[in-house]
Amino acid sequence: xxxxxxxxxxxxxxxxxxxxxxxxxxxxxxxxxxxxxxxxxxxxxxxxxxxxxxxxxxxxxxxxxxxxxxxxxxxxxxxxxxxxxxxxxxxxxxxxxxxxxxxxxxxxxxxxxxxxxxxxxxxxxxxxxxxxxxxxxxxxxxxxxxxxxxxxxxxxxxxxxxxxxxxxxxxxxxxxxxxxxxxxxxxxxxxxxxxxxxxxxxxxxxxxxxxxxxxxxxxxxxxxxxxxxxxxxxxxxxxxxxxxxxxxxxxxxxxxxxxxxxxxxxxxxxxxxxxxxxxxxxxxxxxxxxxxxxxxxxxxxxxxxxxxxxxxxxxxxxxxxxxxxxxxxxxxxxxxxxxxxxxxxxxxxxxxxxxxxxxxxxxxxxxxxxxxxxxxxxxxxxxxxxxxxxxxxxxxxxxxxxxxxxxxxxxxxxxxxxxxxxxxxxxxxxxxxxxxxxxxxxxxxxxxxxxxxxxxxxxxxxxxxxxxxxxxxxxxxxxxxxxxxxxxxxxxxxxxxxxxxxxxxxxxxxxxxxxxxxxxxxxxxxxxxxxxxxxxxxxxxxxxxxxxxxxxxxxxxxxxxxxxxxxxxxxxxxxxxxxxxxxxxxxxxxxxxxxxxxxxxxxxxxxxxxxxxxxxxxxxxxxxxxxxxxxxxxxxxxxxxxxxxxxxxxxxxxxxxxxxxxxxxxxxxxxxxxxxxxxxxxxxxxxxxxxxxxxxxxxxxx
Numbered sequence: 001x002x003x004x005x006x007x008x009x010x011x012x013x014x015x016x017x018x019x020x021x022x023x024x025x026x027x028x029x030x031x032x033x034x035x036x037x038x039x040x041x042x043x044x045x046x047x048x049x050x051x052x053x054x055x056x057x058x059x060x061x062x063x064x065x066x067x068x069x070x071x072x073x074x075x076x077x078x079x080x081x082x083x084x085x086x087x088x089x090x091x092x093x094x095x096x097x098x099x100x101x102x103x104x105x106x107x108x109x110x111x112x113x114x115x116x117x118x119x120x121x122x123x124x125x126x127x128x129x130x131x132x133x134x135x136x137x138x139x140x141x142x143x144x145x146x147x148x149x150x151x152x153x154x155x156x157x158x159x160x161x162x163x164x165x166x167x168x169x170x171x172x173x174x175x176x177x178x179x180x181x182x183x184x185x186x187x188x189x190x191x192x193x194x195x196x197x198x199x200x201x202x203x204x205x206x207x208x209x210x211x212x213x214x215x216x217x218x219x220x221x222x223x224x225x226x227x228x229x230x231x232x233x234x235x236x237x238x239x240x241x242x243x244x245x246x247x248x249x250x251x252x253x254x255x256x257x258x259x260x261x262x263x264x265x266x267x268x269x270x271x272x273x274x275x276x277x278x279x280x281x282x283x284x285x286x287x288x289x290x291x292x293x294x295x296x297x298x299x300x301x302x303x304x305x306x307x308x309x310x311x312x313x314x315x316x317x318x319x320x321x322x323x324x325x326x327x328x329x330x331x332x333x334x335x336x337x338x339x340x341x342x343x344x345x346x347x348x349x350x351x352x353x354x355x356x357x358x359x360x361x362x363x364x365x366x367x368x369x370x371x372x373x374x375x376x377x378x379x380x381x382x383x384x385x386x387x388x389x390x391x392x393x394x395x396x397x398x399x400x401x402x403x404x405x406x407x408x409x410x411x412x413x414x415x416x417x418x419x420x421x422x423x424x425x426x427x428x429x430x431x432x433x434x435x436x437x438x439x440x441x442x443x444x445x446x447x448x449x450x451x452x453x454x455x456x457x458x459x460x461x462x463x464x465x466x467x468x469x470x471x472x473x474x475x476x477x478x479x480x481x482x483x484x485x486x487x488x489x490x491x492x493x494x495x496x497x498x499x500x501x502x503x504x505x506x507x508x509x510x511x512x513x514x515x516x517x518x519x520x521x522x523x524x525x526x527x528x529x530x531x532x533x534x535x536x537x538x539x540x541x542x543x544x545x546x547x548x549x550x551x552x553x554x555x556x557x558x559x560x561x562x563x564x565x566x567x568x569x570x571x572x573x574x575x576x577x578x579x580x581x582x583x584x585x586x587x588x589x590x591x592x593x594x595x596x597x598x599x600x601x602x603x604x605x606x607x608x609x610x611x612x613x614x615x616x617x618x619x620x621x622x623x624x625x626x627x628x629x630x631x632x633x634x635x636x637x638x639x640x641x642x643x644x645x646x647x648x649x650x651x652x653x654x655x656x657x658x659x660x661x662x663x664x665x666x667x668x669x670x671x672x673x674x675x676x677x678x679x680x681x682x683x684x685x686x687x688x689x690x691x692x693x694x695x696x697x698x699x700x701x702x
Contacts, residue, residue, distance in 0.1 A: 022081045024138040028122055029078035031135070032071065035121035040068040043117040050109065054102055074118065083145060090153045104154045111150055115143045185331040189221030192321060193295075197224035199313055202300040208239050209284070209293035209329040216240050216257070217294055218468065220332060224300075235465040236263025237270075239294055246271050248281035248294060249311060259425060259442070259466025273298055277305045284318050286326045293325065339373075362489045363393030366458070366482045371396050373478060374444065374471040376460040381448075382412060383456035389413060398437035398461055410435055412445065416454050421446040421476050423467045442466045446479045450487055458482065522551045576611045577603055580618050580636055591626055594633045601640035606700055613674045614647055614698065620671050621649035621694045629653020629692060645698050652691040671696075 032039065044064040047055050055063055070089075077086050119136055126132045189207055197203040204224030208217035217239040236259040243255015256271075258264040273279035279298030286292040295318055299306070318325070367379040380394030382405065389405040389412055407413030411431050415422050424430050424443040431443070444467040448456040458479050463471065525548040532541035571579035581597045588595040605611070618636060625631045631653030639646045668684070671694065675682040678698050686692040 021138050021141075024135045025078040025081060025142065027126075027131075028118075028135045028139050029075040031122045031125035032078075032118050033075050034125050036068055036071050036075075037064075038124075039117045039121040040064040040071055042120070043067050043071075043114060046113045046117070047110070050113065051106060054106065070114075071118070074114075078139075078142065083142075083149060086146065087149055087153075090150060104151065104158060107150060107154050108147065111143070111147055115139070115146075185328040185335070186221070188324070188328045189332070190223060192317075192325065193221045193223035196295060196297055196314055196317060199310055199317075200297065200299045200306065201304060204298055204300065206234050206296045207284075207293060207325070208296065209325075216469070217254075218470075220329065233263055233266040237267050238468065241291065246274050246281065248283050249315065250283055252283055252291070254281070254294070259423075259468055263466065270296075278303070280306050280311060280314075282311075282314055282318055284322055284325055286322065292322070293329065360393065362485055364395060366485065367393055367395040370458055370460050370475065370478060370482075373474060374460055374463055374467065376444070376463050376467075378440075378461040380459045381456060382459065383448075384416065384454065389416065389457065392456075396461075398439040400459070401434070401437055405435065412457055412459075415445050416447055416457055419447050419449060419454055421472050421479075423472055425466060427461075437461075444471055444475055446472075446475045448479055448483045448486070450483050455483065455486070519555055522548055522555065525551060571611060571615055572608075575603070575605050576614055577638060579611075579615050580638075583615075583619055583622065584634075584636070588622055588626055588634060593626060593631065595622075596633075596635045598635060598637040599640075600637065603638075603640060606645065610678060610698060610700065613678050614645075614696070617671050617674050617694075617696055618647065618649060620668075620674075624668075625649070625651035625653055625692070629655065631691065643699060645700055646695065647698075648693060648695045650691065650693045655686040655688050655690050655692050657686075657688055 041060070041064045044060050044067055047063060047067075048060060058066075073085055073089055077083050119139060122132065122135060122139065126135065193205040193207050197205040202224070205222065206219050207221040209220045210217060219235050219237065222234060238257050238259065240255035240257060244253045245256045247253050256267040258267045270279065274281065278301075279296065282295045282297065283291055284293040284295060295314070297306070297314055363381050367381060370379045371377070376396070378394065378396035378398050380399055381392050382389040382400075383392045384407070387407055389407060389410070391400050391403040394400070405412050407416060412435065422445045424445065427436050427440040427443045428438075431440075436443075440461050442461070442463060444460045444463075446458045446460075447454045448458060458475070460467075460475065525544055529541045529544035529548060532538075532544060574582070577597065577599055584595040584597065606614075622634060622636075625634045629651050631651035634649070634651040637648045637650070639648075672682060675696050678696075680699070681697040683695045684692070685695075
């Protein structure tokens with residue numbers, strides 16, 4: 001290897017006027033071509049020694065073959081006295097070298113080593129003398145221009161690369177920082193879609209993620225659509241992980257489906273845009289390297305093609321924020337589940353814990369909550385009655401055009417018989433005109449099933465972007481809850497009717513046992529007094545009239561008691577204590593009984609049903625004390641404690657033997673039944689000729 005070329009020191013040497021520069025370079029080219037193989041091998045050995053990091057994957061022979069091509073290119077430039085071929089070569093080769101990370105200093109060193117090898121080849125081929133020195137000088141001057149071209153080209157590319165890397169890093173940092181700063185998961189996803197869309201001219205981005213129990217991908221965030229209508233079209237599109245309609249970056253394929261006619265049009269257009277490279281799909285992988293979603297990115301600019309650098313940038317952004325996207329999507333899914341659970345809980349509390357709710361109110365609540373859960377605009381209930389479905393309730397719009405649908409001949413009857421929820425994407429085409437409103441677009445129809453038998457349908461209409469698998473799942477759960485509520489309120493109404501019937505029977509018995517008998521006795525006594533007067537027995541007649549007055553007064557007391565028991569207004573207005581006190585003032589005290597009321601603890605209102613049952617127990621006990629025990633004194637004591645309320649009714653009447661406890665006329669059976677309804681503890685303490693005490697302890701919650 002030549003370590004030094006002495007003639008390089010004399011850069012003031014000029015060739016003879018008879019030897020112009022063009023001829024010198026042509027002779028140099030001829031000399032180099034003669035030594036090309038040895039020069040290429042020598043230069044290959046130098047590269048492997050000096051720059052092993054860039055050539056470690058090539059053998060010396062392979063590298064020499066590449067260098068031989070480059071040497072031939074240099075010779076062409078020398079022969080034709082132009083650097084244009086070399087400039088074109090640098091334009092293509094420089095970009096590849098910059099991508100590999102080769103620095104400008106490495107490139108300039110390669111040029112210097114090439115000049116050294118070519119100069120050595122000239123010296124080997126040509127004899128020493130003035131002409132060879134002139135040729136070497138011409139080659140050196142040529143390499144000055146080569147160095148300049150190389151430096152400028154690589155400097156320009158390196159600057160562009162540095163600027164691009166700076167912009168890429170800036171975007172990545174902004175995307176990472178901005179999305180992690182959002183506390184609202186939806187806002188974070190929307191901002192990410194915006195950042196990605198801005199990497200393209202007039203770009204747009206839709207982020208599809210897994211949601212709920214479905215294996216498909218739903219659009220959860222988007223940015224950059226030309227219009228709201230276009231965005232709604234995309235919102236009606238779903239991606240299926242099993243399909244081959246479109247291919248994402250990385251080779252994974254997806255199928256397309258739509259929830260409405262607008263979404264169908266977009267689904268048909270997406271494969272064309274992907275094939276033309278104006279749109280691309282980028283997988284979003286979770287932290288466990290499972291597919292978590294897809295970013296669909298495109299441009300509204302006509303004939304736009306997404307460049308490889310842009311694809312690389314978008315992939316980098318998604319890779320950087322994939323964990324945050326997964327977290328945001330998880331939060332959004334939890335929010336959706338929480339909303340659904342809260343709605344179901346609200347319905348359960350409202351419908352199942354309040355048996356006094358009227359059935360029409362229950363229907364209204366079901367319709368309102370169904371619309372709210374899946375964001376429909378109208379909902380209605382069709383209940384089965386014989387061979388027909390009757391429209392029982394509806395809220396919002398649209399509503400069915402008629403109130404009765406034959407099960408055997410209508411679309412709704414068909415769905416009822418199939419007993420499966422159905423999503424109707426285009427109601428105007430799928431439902432006959434006489435069975436649907438002209439305003440209905442999409443519809444979700446869910447059967448109401450009770451003990452395996454369909455009892456009706458729940459209809460929800462016109463969700464903005466159509467109903468999907470998640471809506472269907474949640475409404476099937478809701479329908480089960482609604483069916484229980486309908487059953488509960490129906491049983492409650494039946495129970496109320498039985499209670500009314502029992503109360504009527506009780507009042508009939510009371511009227512027969514007390515008022516009717518008293519009035520019959522009054523009639524008999526009046527007849528007897530009349531006969532005594534006719535016979536001139538005035539003293540006997542007077543006694544009989546006194547007895548008649550007592551019987552009439554007793555009948556009035558019995559009637560007043562029955563009227564008060566039938567409708568005690570104080571119970572609703574004043575509560576349990578006020579109602580019992582009013583009863584004693586109206587009946588017991590007027591009857592001459594010494595009746596007193598005592599309250600221990602802090603008085604508070606209880607559930608209406610609890611207060612009513614305790615009031616009925618109290619008046620049964622008071623009636624027993626007045627009618628049967630012949631008591632002179634009676635007291636009612638109510639004690640309020642945090643988790644229970646106790647009530648004691650005590651009289652000083654004739655009492656009875658516990659072992660011979662009566663079960664009929666004195667109303668003790670009614671007291672037991674009411675105590676059982678309250679899950680209360682009942683105790684009855686009585687001794688003959690020493691009064692009776694009835695105590696009931698009722699568990700309550702505050």
